[in-house]
Amino acid sequence: MPAQTHTIRNARPEEFAELGKLMVQVYEALEGFPKPHEQPNYYSMLSNIGDFTQKPGAELLVAIGDDGRLAGGVVYFRDMQYYGSGGTATQEQQASGFRLLAVAPGMQGSGIGKLLTQACIAKAKAHGNRQVIIHSTKAMQTAWGMYERLGFKRSLDLDFMQGELPVFGFRLML
Template sequence: MDNKETFIRNATSSEHEIIGDLLVRAYSNLNGFPRKNEIPEYYNYLQNIGSITVNDSVELIIACNEHNKIMGAVVFFKSMELYGTDGIAPQQKNASGFRLLAVDEKFTGQGVGKKLCLECIERTRKLNHESLNIHSTKFMPIARKMYAKMGFERSEDLDFSKGDVYVYGYRLYL
């Protein structure tokens, strides 16, 4: 664990392109995850992630170091309507969600992902929601292990498939 301070804040519009690049790198580097040529619309979504923050209920949260270098990012949904997945997740009431958690490879192992998760948990508590919903895949074993340690429970009712990718649902009850 690095002793340097990590700052958590909402991204500015001038950082959206950098975050899009980070997301594309992170997801394309997942072992076995479909490549850009297999799901170009998904990678286009990642690259242009800032466009979803036009709605006040969606926040692009970043972790940065003391030099303001972006270490990781996550998309937080104050309500589930705009969560943007298949399955029942978008219909969940009294719940928040997060998606697309990614950490720059230069900063892995420094607790950046956990700090972003904790920020989403805190924001969910401030909204007085009863749960925080998330999704993961078999291609993300490190993230799934972290979620389990943080108290997220597998919620098969949130599962869905997107093409050949099976997506696992998780909930943290607050």
Template sequence: MVPEYNFNYKIRNAKKEEFARVGKLLVAVYSQLNGFPKIKEQPHYYDMLRKVGELTKNPNIELLVAVSKQHDIGGAVVYYHDMKDYGSGGTATQEKNACGFRLLGVDPKSRGLGLGKALTLYCIDKAKRSNSQTMIIHTTNAMKLAWKMYENLGFKRAHDLDFMQADLAVFGFRLALKNEIHL
């Protein structure tokens, strides 16, 4: 069972009619990050953000949103049931028995409500109910605030998952989902 979170937002799969709003939100969030490439520097990346809903054509990919009672989208994240579909650089797409999430963004008007953490916990809960052994995520220096949250939730730096996205250093993290049984 997916836990309910203590705020006026519900986390669920985005509806097709919300895809464009989510894309705009992610473009706005990422383009405002200090130290993150701007639209002119990585137009293909921002085009992917703008069209984020298209990722859900793959049944192994979910676009999750945190929606208020007033139907405002406060944040979004893309969940990958299988890392082969993750679409990042580096070796992450070769990880076996692993799931992940990426493209987490929270509307600046909704910051401070715990939506980023709630979306992350929702993904972790989903992953723990899957057959995955590990969860993979990536972040950048522009997202240092999120690093602490991820580490507090049990994610460990995974240098083998690091890669460069053009001139942007991207850093990998792993979370063990299942405890090993030792006989």
């Protein structure tokens, strides 16, 4: 059987709830990451992931398999002022960013995260931005390797604390 291919596109409003459930499922399963009872507002944001589409220049991208199933998603920000993180990232100029990348359990390790990341990089280039900024945590170190292979470098100036959780910044110069 041939390997499944995936299409990256903007999420449709009728997909927002399913993607929100996937986000919660993926993030609460991360070892060492705060659980819903520890950061209820964060998980409410994940559940309502479609709300990000109300921000100027924000896009909710999804990976859809040729079987029609949702394989993952990410929020892309054309302008960092709407990125909504702690630290200094929202003050970066000529920069795009993405947050909340999640790949469905069972699909992790199959290149979906890379496809979503590459789509965000392509959008940043198309918008004429000079860099892409992202954040990650120790619980997401599997993704760090992928980001670094795609050219992202750790940027200590973008690090911040989310409550008790250290959040680490990465930058890709375009």
